[in-house]
Amino acid sequence: MNELTIAMPKGRIFEEAYQMLLKAGFNLPEEVEMSRKLMIEIPEEKIRFILSKPMDVPVYVEHGVADIGIAGKDVLLEQQREVHELLDLKISNCYIASAGLPNTSMNEIAPRIATKYPNIAMKYYKGIGEQVEIIELNGSIELAPMIGLADRIVDIVSTGRTLKENGLVEYEFITAVSSRLIANPVSYRMKGERIIDLVKRLKKCVNEQKE
Ligand SMILES: Nc1ncnc2c1ncn2[C@@H]1O[C@H](COP(=O)(O)OP(=O)(O)OP(=O)(O)O)[C@@H](O)[C@H]1O
Ligand SMILES: O=P(O)(O)OC[C@H]1O[C@H](OP(=O)(O)OP(=O)(O)O)[C@H](O)[C@@H]1O
Missing domain, CATH: 3.40.190.10 (Periplasmic binding protein-like II)
Incomplete structure (x- = not known):
């Protein structure tokens, strides 16, 4: 299984996005200590989180140092970066x-x-x-x-x-504005199976949260 690097925005979006990943069934610590650590490795899931300023998430994803990321639509509209927008998470509305x-x-x-x-x-x-x-x-x-x-x-x-x-x-x-799941185009091709699995699981959570 390929390792996935996920750029997570610190601040407002983080908590809702992290809860969504937990709900999607990822085996993550229930609470991420609000420490000063900017990189969190989850070896059991082969996931690595990098925590960045919300405005910087698309930068990491565009450069491919993060495979996927979570970013506000405001940031995506403002920056127009070369990333794929995969899913509207309908959080941080x-x-x-x-x-x-x-x-x-x-x-x-x-x-x-x-x-x-x-x-x-x-x-x-x-x-x-x-x-x-x-x-x-x-x-x-x-x-x-x-x-x-x-x-x-x-x-x-x-x-x-x-x-x-x-x-x-x-x-x-x-x-x-709501938060979106974005992907680096090359990662999307190279790690397609893992990313599609993640999208499917998150989509289910988005639909459940609507009900
Ligand atoms: N009331 C709100 N004000 C600002 N952003 C919001 C709000 N509600 C949801 N958001 C979303 O949260 C993102 C901003 O998060 P946050 O406020 O943590 O970042 P920031 O303003 O860059 O932080 P900082 O003030 O630390 O620079 C926005 O990009 C937007 O998508
Ligand atoms: O409608 P509201 O619920 O009041 O939220 C909107 C306010 O929140 C954000 O500011 P933020 O707290 O991020 O502060 P800053 O932009 O001044 O740093 C935004 O820039 C607005 O000022």
């Missing part, structure tokens, strides 16, 4: 939207859009024929309209709490 201060219109010549997702934002506004200036930030995006750095933001919304607590309102729904 949220969406990307534009937001801003209430009762404001985007009537400036090139409205300023603050975002962690410059490509998604640019594509969206281009698609609706709006010319915008993108201001790229790495976090606390909601601050931008509050302090006059931007007219609108393009960011993830989950519960809506961050927008509400910062006095912002949602303007446009842009796209739905």
Whole structure:
């Protein structure tokens, strides 16, 4: 049996994704100690996890140092990497939207859009024929309209709490987001049997979670 290297995103997605792998019947430790270890070997299953920042998962998979990975659709849309998207795991569900201060219109010549997702934002506004200036930030995006750095933001919304607590309102729904199983194209060919088995087992969990 070939060994599989799986790139797992640390943070929000990790717990749900790991629970799904357990449910799929993989013989993994019930709880992975939240240690500082970034590589976890599971010899019984011939699986090796590498734990990375969510934005880096597709990088490892594209370069083939991980055979498969779990990544948010937001990250995949933003980066457009050469990876196969195999399955929608339907976990870590949220969406990307534009937001801003209430009762404001985007009537400036090139409205300023603050975002962690410059490509998604640019594509969206281009698609609706709006010319915008993108201001790229790495976090606390909601601050931008509050302090006059931007007219609108393009960011993830989950519960809506961050927008509400910062006095912002949602303007446009842009796209739905959930976590996806991705594969390196060469690994998919070379380790097809193992990867297809994994996809089948996870698909069953996805269907069960829908019921
Ligand atoms: N409320 C949410 N906010 C942000 N990301 C969410 C949310 N809900 C689900 N997600 C998913 O989780 C991923 C981000 O996870 P996380 O917040 O742990 O990463 P991060 O923002 O890069 O972390 P960090 O703040 O450590 O840089 C996103 O790519 C998205 O697919
Ligand atoms: O709708 P909500 O449930 O409030 O979730 C959305 C918020 O969560 C994310 O921020 P995160 O906590 O990752 O912080 P950061 O991007 O500011 O680092 C996202 O960028 C929003 O700010």
